[in-house]
Amino acid sequence: MEQTLELLSLSPPGWGANLLRGLAASIQIALGAFGFGLIIGFFGAMGKLYGSPWVRDLLEVYTTVVRAVPELVLILILYYVGTDILNNIAGAMGRGPVEINGIAAGIWVLGIVQGAYSTEILRGAIRAIPPGQTEAARAYGMPRALMARRVTIPAMTAFAIPGLANLWLIATKDTALLAVVGFSELTLETRQAAQTTRAYFTFFLAAGFLYLMVTLFSGVIFARIEKWARRGQPSHRGG
Amino acid sequence: MKLKTTLTAGVAALALMTGAAMAETVKVGIAAEPYPPFAAPDSAGNWTGWEVEIANAICEAEELDCVITPVGWDGIIPSLMGEQIDVIMASMSITEERAKQIDFTDHYYKTPAVIVTAKGSGITPDDAGLEGKILGVQASTTHQAYAQKHFEGVASEIRIYQTQDEANQDLYSGRIDAVQADSIAMADFVASDIGDCCEIVGAVADDVAVLGQGVGGGVRKGDDALRETLNKGIAKILEDGTYDEITKKYFSTTIYSK
Amino acid sequence: MMRAMLIPRRLIMLGLFAAFVVWCAVSMDWSWLPRYAPLALDGLWVTIWLLVVTIVLGFMLAVPLGLAQAIGPWYLAVPARVFCTVIRGTPLLLQIWLLYYGLGSLFPQFPWIRESELWPYLRQAWPYAVLSLTLSYAGYEGEVLRGAFASVQKGQIEAARAFGMPRHKIFFRIWLPQAIRSALPTLGGETILQLKATPLVATITIVELYAVAGRVRQDTFIIYEPLLLLAAAYLVIAGIITLGFRWIEGRGPRMSR
Secondary structure, eight states, X not given: OHHHHHHHOSSTTSOHHHHHHHHHHHHHHHHHHHHHHHXXXXXXXXXXHHSOHHHHHHHXXXXXXXXXXXXXXXXXXXHXXXXXXXXXXXXXXXXXXXXXXXXXXXXXXXXXXXXXXXXXXXHXXXXXXXXXXXXXXXXXXXXXXXXXXXXXXXXXXXXXXXXXXXXXXXXXXXXXGGGGGTOOSHHHHHHHHHHHHOOHHHHXXXXXXXXXXXXXXXXXXXXXXXXHHTTTSOOOOOO | OHHHHHHHHHHHHHHHHHTOTTTSEEEEEEESSOBTTTBEEOTTSOEESHHHHHHHHHXXXXXXXXXXXXXXGGGHHHHHHTTSOSEEOSSOBOOHHHHTTEEEEEEEEOOOEEEEEETTOOOOSSHHXXXXXXXXXXXXXXXXXXXXXXXXXXXXXXXXXXXXXHHHHHHHTTSSSEEEEEHHHHHHHHHSSGGGGEEEEEEOOOOXXXXXXXXXXXXXXXXXXXXXXXXXXXXXXXXSSHHHHHHHHHOSSOOOOO | OTXXXXXXXXXXHXXXXXXXXXXXXXXXXXXXXXXXXXXXXXXXXXHHHHXXXXXXXXXXXXXXXXXXXHHOOHHXXXXXXXXXXXXXXXXXXXXXXXXXXXXXXXXXXXXXXXXXXTHHHHTSSHHHHHHHHHHHHHHHHHHHHHHHHHHSOHHHHHHHHHTTOOHHHHIIIIIHHHHHHHHHHHHHHXXXXXXXXXXXXXXXXXXXXXXXXXXXXXXXXXXXXXXXXXXXXXXXXXXXXXXXXXXXXXXXXXXXX
């Protein structure tokens, strides 16, 4: 027991600080990817609902492919493709290779994956808005951008929250996959600590506990957001 | 892919012409998975080990501004080609297969390949000893190539691990009967707490075609300026005693042979 | 389905896609394919085997988990709830490594394990792969079935009871089929998620489809070709699963809701 505490202590020779550093990296990547995914998702949903047939078909291909191919494979493809593209652009501009920050790369690859799921969730949420609300806005002659900001986004938020909460949890857990490509996040830090000290159970359980805390804490936050987003709505349970 | 190689070559040529290559930082890629005593992180996150020190010594000798960059072993050659790193110094043996993809510096260490088993297993490092046993090797190493060439069909299974550490762990837990790996890394392993289970039973018969000509630094094809600078650095530290000094800190024997 | 593809726009897209495939076939490096084809087929088989076995086992475990949460007494409901939360709240990769390396580091401390008859199996990697994937599927599906069991209308159960049906018959004839039926639309999705989880076991030395592609990449240093083929293979498998579930859903009695 004492030995375990020593291994997990925050100052070296303990590895607690490494785990927390990994956790911070994981959360940063998850937040970035979730946000990036939301942006893709918003435009994706708009494209699927109001875009030209071409746009709709292309988006359909995007969401289908991303949702059918394992994240691990997508991560590898996007990682290599992303760095190749960046380097080619830099090369064409006569610059040297671009420094690729692990966190940025993680956000890029997971964001693209998240974007596909976001697209579907937001599309569903927009369609769930009672049509009268958008019709009223249009009747007032509201410009499209203003309508999106004032009517569509606030109204769809309540419908989108449960799906997005789930998606956020997927984002936090998917960061673990980046360990396989050697990004320093919680799972890789855990594994390095476990391999060096041979205390596999201790470290994997500790990391599991950290992930679980993130999950449970997120659950509380999202419940609050949902309550806030549903303010003023008739109290029916749906979504 | 072809387009990319041309582009890369173009960029390299441009860098040569302007002569700006030297002033830039050189990213030295090491494997992100611990490989003691060559490279392993401490709990403060700093990478130490024989190879890390040698890399730094070479850079110092040639006044290169080097940054140690851990990259997953699995993707280390693609990372080199994708220019996330400039040179691989991750105990990578110089083999023909790899030389088709990347260029190598002169070798900076060379050690035999050995078989490690549980103590008293009676396994010998040859066909007779490994017959019907499970042999573990690390993926995309010379040992994997060797095992598949010589022990395929002899051993009951050749199990391939992403990292040496995982293979060692499974040898310790008895999931595999033997491991083929580098003698130095294994000497370090059997001297460790968990390695107490196991012993080195001897070197496998040499086969230069697959075991290669020692460990060298890997650079992108055509990156001759860096390769030659590193060669000069390797020669320099071998000559002025820096190499031996670092080696003495980690090993009791020499690990360099021509 | 076929007619939807015959719109000019889609024909152009299909044409572009065909051109892309041809371009891939011609200008990329596929010389490795014949050499690795047997290994790839073995890998495909392992992937499908893992998928089917863990889904069947996982589902069998998910039924009691869902039931315990929906109607069980608290001493069953709470552990089931905790199990599902833990499985769903932590990354699968971590669970796989915990089981494989964690148990692997424990075994040497108990010599009797090595002497037991189970040891030849415990040495292999697949029991850990099957166990972790099964537990994961059970955790997610248990949550789905909890809702499904709770949604079966009380009136039907009461009617069955009024007919004097024995309890196990009520369960197997009425409750379970209806719960499965209402869970069916999510089952297809969960199955594809499970397919997407299988590559993770490549990290514990299982040689399935993803591991084969990894080996090609490591042996030949060819990056994109094996990955593209791998992605295509998963797309096809996912497509077959989707069609399969659509077919199952289309059969069976239509329910009036």
